[in-house]
Amino acid sequence: MKSADYVYGELVAAYGRQYLVDCASRGLLLCVPRGKKSTLACGDRVSVTLTSRGHGVIDAVAARATELFRSTAHRTKLIAANVTQLAVICATDPSFSDELVARALVAGENQGLKALIVLNKADLKARLEAAHKRLVPFDQAGYRVIVMSAKGDTTALENELTGEITVLIGQSGMGKSTLLNALVPEANRATREISTFLASGRHTTSHARLYRTAGATIIDCPGLQEFGLAHLARNDIEAAFPEFRPLLGRCRFHDCSHRSEPGCALHSACAAGQIHPRRMELFHRIVTAESGRAVFS
Numbered sequence: 001m002k003s004a005d006y007v008y009g010e011l012v013a014a015y016g017r018q019y020l021v022d023c024a025s026r027g028l029l030l031c032v033p034r035g036k037k038s039t040l041a042c043g044d045r046v047s048v049t050l051t052s053r054g055h056g057v058i059d060a061v062a063a064r065a066t067e068l069f070r071s072t073a074h075r076t077k078l079i080a081a082n083v084t085q086l087a088v089i090c091a092t093d094p095s096f097s098d099e100l101v102a103r104a105l106v107a108g109e110n111q112g113l114k115a116l117i118v119l120n121k122a123d124l125k126a127r128l129e130a131a132h133k134r135l136v137p138f139d140q141a142g143y144r145v146i147v148m149s150a151k152g153d154t155t156a157l158e159n160e161l162t163g164e165i166t167v168l169i170g171q172s173g174m175g176k177s178t179l180l181n182a183l184v185p186e187a188n189r190a191t192r193e194i195s196t197f198l199a200s201g202r203h204t205t206s207h208a209r210l211y212r213t214a215g216a217t218i219i220d221c222p223g224l225q226e227f228g229l230a231h232l233a234r235n236d237i238e239a240a241f242p243e244f245r246p247l248l249g250r251c252r253f254h255d256c257s258h259r260s261e262p263g264c265a266l267h268s269a270c271a272a273g274q275i276h277p278r279r280m281e282l283f284h285r286i287v288t289a290e291s292g293r294a295v296f297s
């Protein structure tokens, strides 16, 4: 093989078994992985052997700095690779699940990602106060909450994205793609590029897609209805609540489940107003739902 047939790039879109790889030297290549099973995702850095004009085979994947997963008992899905930041997108309308917000944050914390929450569609004033109130527990836990409208001023969010590789996560209809279009003016052009590769009828909203601006990298993902965390043990979930961290190991019983045991440091902090009761509730909901693998004894 000639060395010129071998290039490096970044995976910018995943369509089932086909991937778009952005290779600085060759532009966008439509690629398939060499092996049968592939667990590649947007943000992966790969090496590609060129097969024909515009096409290639992915031979290898570089070790990942971070891996954002969601999972059920049966299946683990890599959402994005090498991201540095998670932006959870909520909206005033339709209403959002605060449990899904908490779950996404847990997955991000587990990988050491920076995190922020966007409350979008702030222009829908009638729903704003109620939606904002549901994010107070997260604000109190230390998460930055940006209240904004994708159709208005996006500066506050832009400032947080600079220098980061950010993945946009949220339920369908929250406005992720609208935000993306506001932040990356040429995103529409990229959409057309993809459809010329893959017949037609495909939308960025049905597949994850990585975009670059002058100062930021942003991955727009399809809406999620669920964010399973079966790949995490109870200890991982505990440690992914930042406000719990200084207190872990301080309960009277080392295997404290933080429910009704005497001497529970988390309960004391909750009673003292240092942990929001809704965050405790969300923690228990998540651990109970994912407890198939959790060890309580």
Ligand SMILES: Nc1nc2c(ncn2[C@@H]2O[C@H](COP(=O)(O)OP(=O)(O)OP(=O)(O)O)[C@@H](O)[C@H]2O)c(=O)[nH]1
Pocket: 120, 121, 122, 123, 124, 148, 149, 150, 151, 152, 170, 171, 172, 173, 174, 175, 176, 177, 178, 179, 205, 206, 221, 222, 223, 224
């Ligand atoms: N009023 C208002 N509407 C918005 C705003 N942002 C998005 N929308 C609307 O909300 C709807 C859903 O927006 P999308 O950007 O498609 O939502 P999404 O999160 O990408 O949805 P999925 O791709 O299905 O996950 C569209 O009709 C948008 O026009 C906003 O800031 N204000």
Ligand SMILES: [Mg+2]
Pocket: 176, 177, 178, 204, 205, 221, 222, 223
């Ligand atoms: Mg979308």
Ligand SMILES: [Zn+2]
Pocket: 251, 256, 257, 258, 259, 261, 263, 264, 265, 266, 267
């Ligand atoms: Zn405890």
